[in-house]
């Protein structure tokens with residue numbers, strides 16, 4: 001009898017698990033969380049993704065319907081801004097930071113069970129204040145990224161530690177890309 005009651009209660013409380021990503025979420029958490037629940041983010045965060053590979057993975061997940069981009073409503077933005085003002089974090093938060101806090105509030109209002117994924121202490125602090133679940137990075141898997149610097153014109157690559165800004169051969173501005181991602185195991 002007790003077991004039955006428990007089950008019913010769980011079913012009632014069983015809200016759909018979703019994640020709200022900031023830019024760091026897409027770098028460290030996309031692979032590991034993709035199958036755990038839908039991933040939400042805002043246009044501001046999507047616009048912050050710079051690395052070609054991260055952008056590409058995000059676009060693939062978007063086309064598969066695993067990532068959803070939504071804007072929070074003004075009321076949720078107001079709630080996020082007020083919470084940030086009361087914790088003293090408002091000045092530290094970008095428009096993108098506020099947008100994901102507001103989006104998490106909105107998803108919670110809609111009956112989802114959202115977890116905000118951000119490595120930013122100010123964002124986490126405001127999430128705490130709003131009683132929103134958050135995590136700095138995902139599960140036990142972290143990625144170590146190694147960078148290479150290359151010339152988009154001739155394709156020559158250079159040590160990432162080099163202080164070159166432009167290609168010594170063609171004078172083109174050098175770009176950076178991740179050439180190696182290593183999964184790190186351990187506590188976050």
Ligand SMILES: [Zn+2]
Pocket residue numbers: 151152153154155156167168169170171172
């Ligand atoms: Zn070059």
